[in-house]
Amino acid sequence: MTALPVPGLADVLAARQRIAPYLRPTPLYRYPALDALTGAQVWVKHENHQPVGAFKVRGGVNLVGQLSAAERQHGVITASTGNHGQSAAYAADLFGVRAVICMPERANPVKVESMRALGADLVFHGRDFDDARVHCEKLAAEHGYRYIHSGNEPALIAGVATYTLEILEAQPDTEVIVVPVGGGSGAAGACLVAKSVRSSIEVIGVQSEAAPAAYRSWQAGALVEDTNSTFAEGLATRTAFELPQRIMRDLLDDFVLVSEEALKDATRSMIEKTRNLVEPAGAAALAAVLSVPQRFAGRKVAIVCSGGNISPAQLAGLWSGESG
Numbered sequence: 001m002t003a004l005p006v007p008g009l010a011d012v013l014a015a016r017q018r019i020a021p022y023l024r025p026t027p028l029y030r031y032p033a034l035d036a037l038t039g040a041q042v043w044v045k046h047e048n049h050q051p052v053g054a055f056k057v058r059g060g061v062n063l064v065g066q067l068s069a070a071e072r073q074h075g076v077i078t079a080s081t082g083n084h085g086q087s088a089a090y091a092a093d094l095f096g097v098r099a100v101i102c103m104p105e106r107a108n109p110v111k112v113e114s115m116r117a118l119g120a121d122l123v124f125h126g127r128d129f130d131d132a133r134v135h136c137e138k139l140a141a142e143h144g145y146r147y148i149h150s151g152n153e154p155a156l157i158a159g160v161a162t163y164t165l166e167i168l169e170a171q172p173d174t175e176v177i178v179v180p181v182g183g184g185s186g187a188a189g190a191c192l193v194a195k196s197v198r199s200s201i202e203v204i205g206v207q208s209e210a211a212p213a214a215y216r217s218w219q220a221g222a223l224v225e226d227t228n229s230t231f232a233e234g235l236a237t238r239t240a241f242e243l244p245q246r247i248m249r250d251l252l253d254d255f256v257l258v259s260e261e262a263l264k265d266a267t268r269s270m271i272e273k274t275r276n277l278v279e280p281a282g283a284a285a286l287a288a289v290l291s292v293p294q295r296f297a298g299r300k301v302a303i304v305c306s307g308g309n310i311s312p313a314q315l316a317g318l319w320s321g322e323s324g
Helices: 009-019 032-038 057-064 069-074 083-095 109-117 129-143 154-160 162-170 185-197 213-220 242-251 260-274 280-291 312-320
Strands: 028-030 041-046 076-079 099-103 121-124 176-180 202-208 254-258 300-305
Touching (some): 009 154, 009 162, 009 185, 028 032, 028 162, 032 041, 032 260, 032 280, 041 162, 057 154, 076 129, 083 099, 099 129, 109 121, 154 162, 154 185, 154 242, 162 185, 176 185, 176 280, 185 202, 185 242, 202 213, 213 254, 254 260, 254 280, 260 312
Parallel strands (some): 176 202, 176 300, 202 254
Antiparallel strands (some): 028 041
């Protein structure tokens, strides 16, 4: 099989032009309360302010906007725990394309409702993302849909990389960018842009120790499967993906694993200190900064709030001791 091409800075700049009519740049805000909590100078990239509440919509609009007439006619299909699915559903609705989204049976109801409202056809299958993905690939082959892989898509990575352009334009002296990792498209995109702009910018990925497949794959230099029991569905995958891993292997500076308890604490802190709704995956970058504070002390750090799609049950559970 031919290796997928790695997008370059030119692809990211083209993606920014492509998505500009549909998506505005998101804010980069500094919160003194987070500075006090972390000992660093912390800016939050608010991807939770996107129309579907998460960063992945950038990639969806960039990819679906480039589909051929035949691909649009056949429709698209993808598998998702929610945010990637919302991205595909939003972009498909924008361009008049049918979207089928395969999801785990116990998917986040906030994300389910959003996709349904966008007109996507939802298929529930299996206990987690990887079960849904295998079923999705089967349906794609049976029906001739354009399968949108959640990681191995150069157009998705180029699209989501546009948030790093925005970070560095708003705050050119950023020293470190900390990015949550599920499949790795966001971290891969951040690496491509940051290292093209200034090689000294550190890019650090974050994953839950309860779902460390991407971390283990990055460490091993090969794709490996691992457990997946995290309550943060935006980080929840048992597998790693070839294209994001190839980029991260070359360009990612480091990877941090955080505990489930650290994710819960960071989600509470983000909500309290920034007055924003934040889903657990969206607080992972703060959890990483808090877990190794000496690494970030006094430095200019951008943390990516990748999404804000927290369910009412998850939200209540943060303060009652249950994960929801």
